[in-house]
Amino acid sequence: MSFKNRLGIILVVLGFLTLPLRLLGGEFILLSLFLIGAGALRMTRDFGVRNRLGDLLGSLRRPPETPQGRVASPRIDPLLPVRVLKLAEARAGVVTVSSVAMALNVGLDECQLALDELVRKGAASVDVDMATGIASYSFPEFLPHTIDGAGPL
Numbered sequence: 001m002s003f004k005n006r007l008g009i010i011l012v013v014l015g016f017l018t019l020p021l022r023l024l025g026g027e028f029i030l031l032s033l034f035l036i037g038a039g040a041l042r043m044t045r046d047f048g049v050r051n052r053l054g055d056l057l058g059s060l061r062r063p064p065e066t067p068q069g070r071v072a073s074p075r076i077d078p079l080l081p082v083r084v085l086k087l088a089e090a091r092a093g094v095v096t097v098s099s100v101a102m103a104l105n106v107g108l109d110e111c112q113l114a115l116d117e118l119v120r121k122g123a124a125s126v127d128v129d130m131a132t133g134i135a136s137y138s139f140p141e142f143l144p145h146t147i148d149g150a151g152p153l
Helices: 003-017 019-024 026-047 049-061 080-090 097-104 108-120
Strands: 094-096 125-128 135-138
Touching: 003 019, 003 026, 019 026, 080 094, 080 097, 080 108, 094 097, 097 108, 108 125, 108 135
Parallel strands: none
Antiparallel strands: 094 135, 125 135
8 A cells, every 4th residue: 555545544534633632612613524525536536446436437427438438329229220221121111210210120229320321331322201290211222223214124
């Protein structure tokens, strides 16, 4: 144990030992509280308690960060985008967040994240219906194709 650790413990012990002196006057209670506080502060610094508590409280307030300092995106099932692709293929290349959620029995937030990931990777594009505000995701690879107006292939 280092000298600084011992000093913190000694200050706390002295603070508690001076507590009975408070009967002699108000200044002794201040001395006791000062010694206890200074010792406790010294110990928390030395043992890293303050840093660990600060990290814990900070992590509750903000999303986790990646090593590069960017905010990490929430985790989703890694196969959810693949399941969305299979659904899009079955639905002629067009899905919405709610249709994916109902078909795959997954939460709306997770579906939104999976669809956004597919858009980022270029597998889908987003079209928003201005009348309803509903976003539909189109997967060009699964859309019916036509040749010279002859109808779908």
